[in-house]
Amino acid sequence: MSETAAPHGYIHNKDDYLRRLRRLEGQARGLQRMVEEEKYCIDILTQVSAMTKALQSFALGLLDEHLDHCVLDAAKAGGSEAEIKLKEASDAIARLVKS
Template identity: 60%
Template sequence: MSNSECHTHGYIEEKQRYLARLKRIEGQTRGIHRMIDEEQYCIDILTQISAVNSALKNVAFGLLEDHLAHCVKEAADLGGDELDAKLKEVSDAIARFSKA
């Protein structure tokens, strides 16, 4: 099992929910595009951008939670280098996410 692999992805059970959330975010993003095209008020556009950012963060936190509960747990059960690799992977992902 490599750093990017897990026997089962933790999000699979919630896949349809994630896809629905991402579809809503996609619609919100198109709405922002339309607002700019229609030259709407800056603060209203910024409010919508904030809502999209929040929605994406919620998706990311959910995926992170699923990853910890499944892939990292699986690596912990195996122990050794697998666990070290998964913990480093999660740490790096959190660091990347926190920069955004």
């Protein structure tokens, strides 16, 4: 963070991110309904794959904004802050790739 609290990158699209998350919450509830109604396993798995993709896409969007704002700003400011931000971003990317 820098000059008088530059906001996080995603803030500009906060509503869009909240909308995606509410949809994910709805997907989790839809899956509960499918299990309660004892729907066919394969149909449940299809919904799980869709939900995983939505989650992945949410994460990639957030990461983009983070690189474009927080990391870029830190890089411009230079110093150890830039390195710390890049290390954090790398670790987050590795977790996404491996999950």
